[in-house]
Amino acid sequence: MAKLQMGLVGGGEGAFIGAVHRMAAELDGRVALTCGAFSSNPAKSRRAGVALYGIDAQRSYGTYGEMMAAEAGRPDDDRMDFVVIATPNHTHHPIARAALDAGFHVMSDKPATFDLAEAKELAALADEKDLVFGLTHNYTGYPMVKEARHLVRSGAFGDVRRVVVEYIQGWLAEREEATGNKQAEWRTDPARSGAAGCMGDIGTHGENLAEYVTGLKIESLCADLTTFVPGRRLEDDGNVLLRFAGGAKGVLFASQIAVGEENGLKLRVYGETGGLEWSQMEPNSLIVRWPDRPYEVRRTGGPGVGEAATGATRLPAGHPEGFLEAFAVLYRNFADTLDAKRAGKKPTEENLDFPTIADGVRGMAFIETVVASAEAGATWLDFRT
Amino acid sequence: MAKLQMGLVGGGEGAFIGAVHRMAAELDGRVALTCGAFSSNPAKSRRAGVALYGIDAQRSYGTYGEMMAAEAGRPDDDRMDFVVIATPNHTHHPIARAALDAGFHVMSDKPATFDLAEAKELAALADEKDLVFGLTHNYTGYPMVKEARHLVRSGAFGDVRRVVVEYIQGWLAEREEATGNKQAEWRTDPARSGAAGCMGDIGTHGENLAEYVTGLKIESLCADLTTFVPGRRLEDDGNVLLRFAGGAKGVLFASQIAVGEENGLKLRVYGETGGLEWSQMEPNSLIVRWPDRPYEVRRTGGPGVGEAATGATRLPAGHPEGFLEAFAVLYRNFADTLDAKRAGKKPTEENLDFPTIADGVRGMAFIETVVASAEAGATWLDFRT
């Protein structure tokens, strides 16, 4: 089957996430970046496609609207199959809506949208149009995350009791947004980022990872959010107590002012008869603890690992797979799903193992709930979507 | 100067903590265990002294009251100097009170007492009688904890912003108290343990460590406590949001149902310009993070470490010091303080670097506050002592 054609919105000069999408999407030879609108400045946008990505000038569009229209008009066997959205949060909704309206599948950066209402609207629209809407909660693509999920869901630990999920970074410990850092600028700007800063940018990854692995839904929460850096307009740190449906308890904390921390996403889950620990900083190891025998370390590509992890592994054990490879697992499953649909088949459960706009709705609800809780003085609120 | 004589209350057959006190107290050759009352059963008590500790039969007492009386009557240069209390919580107060009344210094297990009122009474009494009252928040004795404290307090990180302290164990993941395990029995019994289970037993260590290292006081908290094991009468798990005086925020969590975890006390502190991480499981390393250079690992006995840590170190770098050695640092400083007093001198700040009943008052207030918060549905309460 021919490669799927991907159109990228965003990812112009200075935006590292655009290159990440390109590398991850193309890694398995299933997808080709063939068109895009890379900047809100049309001239820059056209230049970037050619200069940064080696795309034909005629498919390096000035705007995403132009792209949707032009691509929709191309022949069936040589046009964009899906749109990747790699832009600041406030633009996700209009771009995604335009893509869906034009009949294109979507893979979008998280958090899904600017607010919850927008995410719900997109979910409904994708559903109505029977289009696939992926969301890059990319950390779920790691083989050892899939192994963790398999272990918990297979009942190896009995009922889950305690969850600890943390995501700590240090890059915003100073007022980086005042130094010309574009990544910091929009993330700390309420008009572009949404109701939350840190909690939207990375807290939602924590929320998603915890729910993905445990299969449990957060039922209520109590959030204490703080803006530590003077002059910053959105919170840069937060601590959240969690209660899950069924009785598990948890803590989620996220920070962008934890000086010296790089990208410390870490999950711990404890059930009645076992527990696990996974850290994104050393993603190829999964520590599994038991009450009555030594703890074990399951490894990407290693022995004793289940099918879900193995299916997300490209190399033999000991050949470290990293961030890009995990990101690429999302794209591979997304591509499998699209290919199944192209072939008129029903995507399998394996094909569909990637985050979607449904996760995005939960993420946006998480943002709105933690912000509301914090504004009410860190009180308990139900978590509803 | 002659060795200080120590009288041990508790530590009979099957109580590992008695041996810990003996080994730790005697390690530096400053203290000798010379008498004790080791069991609430007088016959067993008398036998234990001789059989377990090689103490003279005449100083192996049947009860602690007997011990206080007899030792007080011995000659000045050959009698007990201080009492060690290594018994369940509900007996701390009467024993300590008897010791203070009889004019003996005290080193007590934590939490200080059964409730806050008792702790306050003991603090006042020790003060009134000018007696020294140590408390075995033993983790503060590790050299790298002292280095952490030195770093934070020297201002190396600027103001502290975020604190994460956790203490997780798995040994009570099942109903251990129903199996004849005496340690589990009293710790889960409200009549002997006090208002809290897990939070009293290990949560207070977390609270103490965080305050010791940062020098900050918890100002208010919100605690969600849970009893996961069916039939258990006290909580075995808890998550607490913290607010410190001065604006720092934090999370404290403790669990005794985290299957497979051994004794996972861990502290992370982040300030404006640096951060640190210390874990009791690998206690000779202190990770120190900076915004602008690689993170460093300070080591017990290693280069670049300050005087407080060096003063608590007995061996060259690379000769691992452990739990007993840290415990023994408390005893050494306690002995230094007692010796200073014996010599009619004022103990130095270094001498006095061990936890006392003042910490015990805070610990008991912590217990009462987290329990009250949890009972009120995990709401915010001021933390007052």
Added chain:
Amino acid sequence: MAKLQMGLVGGGEGAFIGAVHRMAAELDGRVALTCGAFSSNPAKSRRAGVALYGIDAQRSYGTYGEMMAAEAGRPDDDRMDFVVIATPNHTHHPIARAALDAGFHVMSDKPATFDLAEAKELAALADEKDLVFGLTHNYTGYPMVKEARHLVRSGAFGDVRRVVVEYIQGWLAEREEATGNKQAEWRTDPARSGAAGCMGDIGTHGENLAEYVTGLKIESLCADLTTFVPGRRLEDDGNVLLRFAGGAKGVLFASQIAVGEENGLKLRVYGETGGLEWSQMEPNSLIVRWPDRPYEVRRTGGPGVGEAATGATRLPAGHPEGFLEAFAVLYRNFADTLDAKRAGKKPTEENLDFPTIADGVRGMAFIETVVASAEAGATWLDFRT
């Protein structure tokens, strides 16, 4: 500039290294796999190109000879630029020779050839034809290996005194070659692998890494090689004493029977005033030790790291880069070199930072010397190329 066109020899059904080359070469968008000869069976070869790599049927050749001829006859702006050799060792020389004779640049798997004479011949031929001949000692592509090299070569440690390099695996602890495992079959077959098994397959990586980082040349060595698995025809384990020009000493050991080890390549270097440690299993950390201050951990993408490492890094710190990314650094520099030549420019030192047939000559000399040493009873031999 248009993407460079790569022709792959090898990499058919069941050969994971072919996919590795494809992913690594294409990662940075500089190279496209456009043709190949994937199997020694012409029919299988033609099928594989289309089925495994999505290559045009007309450029999925039956043999590499066919490929060289056909591609040489294509128009200048649409033909293969270089040949990738991903086949068993005994075929490297004929394929490489054919490629060079036909005027194509080469990127070859290691060890370079079946024996030293072949490697020297290829080196001379590439030189004579002014063609670029890369060799996939891929571990030199890791950012932290480049940082290590920078540190040592900048003189930060003074003269190097001690080197320890090890590469241990466990996958051949049993007679895997008797189970139908093709990777094991040819690697343990003297007719296909060459004079050495383990030492050729992974020992040469160790030799290359040590020389790359330190800039020192092995001057003499003493090797004790062993075949532990009964029935195996080549050694599967070896220990080698090293003496470097200038007086440094070292140890190199490699094993494929170290049960449970995955891909344990690790280098330690100690100079007069500092030392370092790097492990392929956690490749994004470089431990740097000093005599008078805490050890530090330099990180891929992290602060305090030099230009060579930064130039080989694609993502911000904390986004783990792995085996494929490091492999892709070789391809990127190789592509930069080819592009410079296409553009009529002299490649820079940065462009040329990838292993070449000159390293291959050293690697083959290493193999012949360790085998000769071992056969002579593990005696010292000069290491000459």
Added chain:
Amino acid sequence: MAKLQMGLVGGGEGAFIGAVHRMAAELDGRVALTCGAFSSNPAKSRRAGVALYGIDAQRSYGTYGEMMAAEAGRPDDDRMDFVVIATPNHTHHPIARAALDAGFHVMSDKPATFDLAEAKELAALADEKDLVFGLTHNYTGYPMVKEARHLVRSGAFGDVRRVVVEYIQGWLAEREEATGNKQAEWRTDPARSGAAGCMGDIGTHGENLAEYVTGLKIESLCADLTTFVPGRRLEDDGNVLLRFAGGAKGVLFASQIAVGEENGLKLRVYGETGGLEWSQMEPNSLIVRWPDRPYEVRRTGGPGVGEAATGATRLPAGHPEGFLEAFAVLYRNFADTLDAKRAGKKPTEENLDFPTIADGVRGMAFIETVVASAEAGATWLDFRT
């Protein structure tokens, strides 16, 4: 039974190892330091006993000869039971000989003596007099070393194939002996240290550990020793190839110029069906690897650990035990052996699990063999005792 009385030779001002012996010997309440001769200067010696160790002035002797005579003349139930030798190597033999001649058991620092002949003589003498002669290869006292030994010897891994043992330090990377450091002075002085420097001081620990854990004997070796620091009179670094009886192969390397390394003793053993790794720097973990399941980490005090390890463990899992505790395991077993003899019983195999002068003979043979091998240009020599 009354405490065993220990007499210490050495351990005066500035000698940390004396305090180590005191703490380790007394830790379990089985031994009391009651007399000694602490310095070669009689006046200093007498003062040290009182000032450093709180010993009675009358039992703080001026010389070890004086001590032997005086203690031999004391009543049976109140005299020294054994002599601890904590002095430079060249004095071990005369002191030990005097002790044995006077009828005292001995616990001596390693290496056993100045040369092999002396060690053999002591072994014969101890045997003849039926006296116990322990040797402080203290690293064998760690619980996880005992677990490693149990695993290998129980056949869990099949036949051992490969052994890697290393011991690297950095404290002699500069000419420390020229700075007044007494520890460095005698260790680098051929007249006091013996034929070897680094290999005697720490290499012998490696040799002992490898043989203790595997139960295999080194049969021949090839050693390349180097003196890196200008002006130093003994080697400070060495690499040794090992061949064991039965066919296992190994590498031993030791260094005191590995800048920044603390006390890096590490052992790896690989058999046919499993392998293990233990590091003194994190001594409470033992990594155990298997071909067909995830690797496991056995822990001091943790589940799934055998009796030998459990018997050497004092605290529950997660309460780190360190260097002193391991050292004290030797003393405890030594005391058990002496007590058995006092009681007229035959010591059990558990009692006798401590290194003796027989290990010392092997250690001295190791030193002489590596030195002879190195002097002959790093050639193979048989290892005979």
